[in-house]
Amino acid sequence: MAKLRLGPLEDDKPVKLSVELPAALHRDLIAYAEILxxxxxxxxxxxxxxxxxxxxxxxxxxxFAKLRHASRSRSRPADSAPPKAE
Structure with missing residues (x-):
């Protein structure tokens, strides 16, 4: 049997978000959930x-990880930046 990329789903406090999906994607989502x-x-x-x-x-x-890391590095206050190596 093929292994799905998603494992068991964790229960977490949700935030409501409404999105519109193409019908074909919705059918695939239903099939994925059934298999899972x-x-x-x-x-x-x-x-x-x-x-x-x-x-x-x-x-x-x-x-995304690279850009997110770069963004966090730029937004860090100067007094909390790690000391520079000499």
């Missing part, structure tokens, strides 16, 4: 897999 549910032995609502999918995508996007 079969693998975990528990029913999975399609909406519950969206956040972990986005989270995983962002965590593995090297370009």
């Amino acid at each position: 549910g079969r693998e975990s032995g528990k029913a999975v609502e399609p909406a519950k897999v969206v956040a972990p999918m986005i989270e995983r995508f962002m965590a593995t996007d090297r370009g």
Whole structure:
């Protein structure tokens, strides 16, 4: 059996967000949730897999990580910057 990229879903306090999805993507999301549910032995609502999918995508996007790190470095106050090596 193929291993899905998402593992068990964690229960976390959600923030409501409304999005519109193309019908084909919605059908794929439903299919993904059904397969994940079969693998975990528990029913999975399609909406519950969206956040972990986005989270995983962002965590593995090297370009995003690089730019985010650079942005954080620039926004750090001067007095909290680590000392420069001489």
